[in-house]
Amino acid sequence: MNALIDRRALIKASAALIVTFALDPRVGRAAATKGKPVGLDTVDSFLAIAADGTVTVYSGKVDLGTGVRTALTQIVAEELDVPFANITLIQGDTDLTPDQGVTYGSLSIQNGGVQLRQAAATARRALLQIAAAQLKVSPDTLTIDSGFVIGPDQKRLALQSLIGQQGLSMPMDKAAPLKNPDNFKVVGRTVQRLDIPGKVTGRFTFMQDFKLPGMYHGRVIRPAAMGAKLISVDETSIADIPGIIKVVRQEDFLGVVAKTEWAAIRAMRQLAVTWSEWRGLPAAIELWQHVRQTKIVKDDVTSNVGSSAAALAAAPQRLQATYNFAIHTHGSIGPSCAVAQFDGDRLTCWSASQATHNLRKQLAAMLSLKDEQVRCIYIDGAGCYGRNAHEDAAADAALLARAVGAPVRVQWMREDEHGWDPKGPPTLLDMRAGIDAKGRISAWESELFIPDGVAGFVALVGADHAGLDSLGKLSPGGVIQGLAIPYTIDNVKTVAHRLVSTPFKPSWIRSPGRMQNSFANEAFFDEIAAHLGKDPLDARLEYLSDARGKEVLERLAVLSGWRTRPKPSTGASKSVGWGLAYTKYELVRTYVGVVCEAEVDRKSGEIAVRRFFVAHDCGQIINPDGVRNQIEGNVVQTVSRVMKEELKFSQSKVTSVNWASYPILQFPDIPQVVIDLIDRPHEIPWGAGEPTAALVPAAISNAVFNAIGVRLRSVPFTPPKVRAAIAHPGAV
């Protein structure tokens, strides 16, 4: 839309809607899909070169606000040697993009980007071979520059001129040669993000901005208690609100559809509804007993070396501690939103889902359709850090669109988002270590209490309430990752007790499990080092055999000035401490070391997290500033989670349903973040969206210990907990 809209443009709101629609390129995109391949085994699933030389990239991985759209574009620009500006990226459209897996786990570059690179490399080789045949020269004598094959006599052939009728229809070839990173011009350089100009001028189309002609607005009235049943609805209670299209009820699913968004919101607030009583949640104060007493369905042993039980029994010194990590909400700043259109045979759903291909299956199941009858299209929403409620908003929109036979937009209200998004589950860890007569760590044991399940389908809220199957299972994410440790100890056993249930429907939030497990591992390792009187850095280096990991720690030491850091003051009311933490993410990828500098007020119990130093090795870096932006976000967001966040609930429902009752970190409390990026252009590119986050809780806890000599083992680190830890060291 234009910045300045004159009155004529506003005579009819509906006219404005249609103008918006007609101008939206997504609509054109939604029309032409026939025959577009989407399999992972063919190049034209990923890439197309048009007659004008523009390149379209079809990415199953989506940009959740991380800037990965730009990085993926860089990868293709580099490998195909086409101008960056000539590339358009289409993301997360089940009719157009290959299913490259859910956009989670810090895998968009590592998996999605590597596939795109391979597609581009396959295309590159084929185009060079075609050009070589035309020019009657060997392909070795040819290069590609800015979308042209350059021949021996500087003859230039446009890439699009080399493509015949079959386009890029060719099998993906893992053996297609990749460009030597020494010759990279685009990858490894900072490129300004493609989406930022539109976002700072109000021109970017977020999911929340998307409109269709004749679209209505829906809102859903959720049960007054989590498990409450709908007893009665009095539709006359909203008779005075103009523009109500329908009150939609299906078992305990209750929605309103209206001509305008405000009418839908008013109706949602005003509709007289009677719900049954329900009190099925544990008392918040007994949460950890509840977790400990929940039935275990199986044990996952994530590492088992030597005989930890025997070594522990034989150890002259033993340490043990229990760690816990509160239930968290995702808390996207923009509540979840979706638009659905159902024509009786085919459902089209626009959403900001991180998993459009999975959402398609879930919506199809919910509406008893075949997968092929459902199309899900991604549009960027507010930042998404895991499986939040976008899928649930999509289900709501689909149910309402089917009920009224017209396109319906649903945006959740703030209380819906905080109240009904799936939660990061409560996590409890028991840690034990044995020290032998020589002062070496001879045994390490951990027991994790965490819900059963993987990163599967999370049931859709609307489907649950409507009594429909959405393929949902207990799905907390890959939460047993990060329980095994990166250190070489002779006797180790790490066990995850998988629980039959957890109070709130779980899902994954940024660094799921890895964050909680790394908190316990890295803080407990610090406890052992302190017990042995060893420097936390030296102790880690002593038990680390991985050269790349050691290099990260050494560079961290230099970056932070660790070895010359100031000693904490002992007497003053405020004391500054330094804490360190390390990970090799999931033991197989990105290496990170962090140092936290925090000031603790002994009297008030307040912690000021002042600075984080981060040494980061994610292999080949695509966009250095993009990686820095992600690392900063990892730190700041996790400082918020660790210092402030904890779901509040009664025995009936979530009670922390807005930013007043679920506060997050604000500007005055934001730490400085100092980063050392280690670029390894010849290595595999790994992710940067999660690993740093995993270290933040332990680093803060360790800094607090260094400052005032008490251990914080329960996230969040609120002032009352700090004061209690000071009053009763060892009890918290």
Next chain:
Amino acid sequence: MPAIQLNVNGADVIADVDDAAMPLLYFLRNEMGLHGPRFGCGLGQCGACTVHLDGAAVRSCVYPIGNVRGQIVTLEGLGTPEKLHPLQRAFIDEQAVQCGYCINGMIMQAAAFLKRTPKPTEAQVREELRPNLCRCGTHIRIVRAVMRAAQSPGAAV
């Protein structure tokens, strides 16, 4: 159906609304197609919906349209892709965006602030932006962008 006279981004507008209590945000977004201001909480707690009313930053998600007296400016009216406001320029230069959903509020809040306080300290910027929430953790860059804009000519315009 009250007809309400507004001035948005310099243009006079008649808003025909069912309910004068409707927050201004819904009119701007749904009737005028101005998507700079965004719905974040509907409670005035996060700042994503911020617009200027006679130069002051207000939360349009809780501001009844019937109470609006004065000139409204949205992010679209602050600057355009062709003629960026110094803050928009600075946010691009600092790459001070992750998802960008909160950025409207950051820029609008900072623009009103810089008019009152053309040469702020970093601590003043942080304090001013305290009520604006960002979930991605872009704060460091946002503060840097505001400081950069404050040092550029024309920021207080």
